[in-house]
Amino acid sequence: MKARENPFRSECVEALPYRATGFHWKTLEDRLAAAGGRGAIVGPQGHGKTTLLLEWKERCEPTHSLGIKLAEGQLSLTREQKHEVKTRNCIFLDGAEQLAWWGWRNFLWCSRNARRIVITTHRPGLLPTLFVCRTDPHLLNELVAELSGELMASPTLWASHHGNLRLAFRELYDTCSDSQYKTRCPIRN
Amino acid sequence: MNATLTTERKNYRPGEDIRGTVTWSLPHLPGSAAVRLFWQTRGKGDRDAATVEVQSFALPQAQESRDFSFRAPDFPYSFSGKLISLVWGLELVLDPDGSQTVEIIISPDGAEIVLPSDGTASLADSKKQKFPWMSVK
Numbered sequence: 001m002k003a004r005e006n007p008f009r010s011e012c013v014e015a016l017p018y019r020a021t022g023f024h025w026k027t028l029e030d031r032l033a034a035a036g037g038r039g040a041i042v043g044p045q046g047h048g049k050t051t052l053l054l055e056w057k058e059r060c061e062p063t064h065s066l067g068i069k070l071a072e073g074q075l076s077l078t079r080e081q082k083h084e085v086k087t088r089n090c091i092f093l094d095g096a097e098q099l100a101w102w103g104w105r106n107f108l109w110c111s112r113n114a115r116r117i118v119i120t121t122h123r124p125g126l127l128p129t130l131f132v133c134r135t136d137p138h139l140l141n142e143l144v145a146e147l148s149g150e151l152m153a154s155p156t157l158w159a160s161h162h163g164n165l166r167l168a169f170r171e172l173y174d175t176c177s178d179s180q181y182k183t184r185c186p187i188r189n
Numbered sequence: 190m191n192a193t194l195t196t197e198r199k200n201y202r203p204g205e206d207i208r209g210t211v212t213w214s215l216p217h218l219p220g221s222a223a224v225r226l227f228w229q230t231r232g233k234g235d236r237d238a239a240t241v242e243v244q245s246f247a248l249p250q251a252q253e254s255r256d257f258s259f260r261a262p263d264f265p266y267s268f269s270g271k272l273i274s275l276v277w278g279l280e281l282v283l284d285p286d287g288s289q290t291v292e293i294i295i296s297p298d299g300a301e302i303v304l305p306s307d308g309t310a311s312l313a314d315s316k317k318q319k320f321p322w323m324s325v326k
Contacts (some may be wrong), residue, residue: 002269002271003232003233003270003271003272004231004269009232009233010234010235010236067284077243099321174233177272178271
């Protein structure tokens with residue numbers, strides 16, 4: 001199968017909207033308001049934190065919101081990122097656990113005038129926890145069926161990747177690259 | 190959004206003219222209207238993309254049809270392997286209403302280059318066997 005036809009290619013996986021048992025936008029917004037406009041989305045890798053954060057950012061006024069994805073091992077914001085943080089009302093920081101303690105303190109200082117700050121992190125503690133991202137085999141099966149239209153994930157796939165759906169999708173990509181499944185990618189292109 | 194983008198054909202060689210027509214019908218005047226020629230990668234892992242050329246339409250009306258023309262770039266070629274595909278496309282962008290995209294192919298013979306799937310041949314070998322027009326150092 002050609003890469004552009006693989007139902008588990010990046011663009012299809014990234015286009016899947018966030019979903020989880022017990023998840024509601026209103027509840028999330030209420031929790032953020034109760035936490036004074038600052039909170040964290042918590043969870044292990046591949047459990048949907050970034051997907052949820054990006055969707056939340058899209059729901060905000062684009063001229064006032066800022067999304068920052070920290071690079072692997074980035075201990076502090078860059079000069080340009082600090083400047084942007086100081087000028088925006090809504091800040092969405094992906095991968096806050098990357099920051100060193102002084103990088104985190106500096107981020108809080110730069111964003112002190114922001115109306116809302118939402119971060120993702122692997123462990124709770126930096127800001128009040130708004131939502132803990134979790135996955136389960138049923139969710140994986142639902143997403144696989146949505147992408148492929150006919151495939152069922154192996155019962156052991158979710159467990160073998162410890163619930164990391166990103167890794168599970170990559171394994172499915174490799175499996176599909178040798179087969180002839182037709183895509184039902186939920187994106188227009 | 191009611192809009193269409195049509196091209197004379199889908200397959201081009203580098204240097205050839207890519208001609209087409211865009212038509213749209215909106216309930217209001219668009220803020221801007223343009224067609225862009227771009228490529229993007231699809232497959233496993235990070236994606237890459239680039240806009241090669243943009244043709245903007247002056248004073249766009251709510252209902253209109255316009256012609257556009259690009260010159261097919263010399264590179265990169267449209268190709269597909271197991272891990273990655275490179276796809277060329279044309280996109281009509283009507284701000285703020287949305288966009289309409291069609292895919293095209295740009296390569297020396299006008300057909301998508303399909304990379305060997307066995308993964309055993311070296312790049313140089315595969316070039317010699319599959320793409321004799323490529324220079325192999």
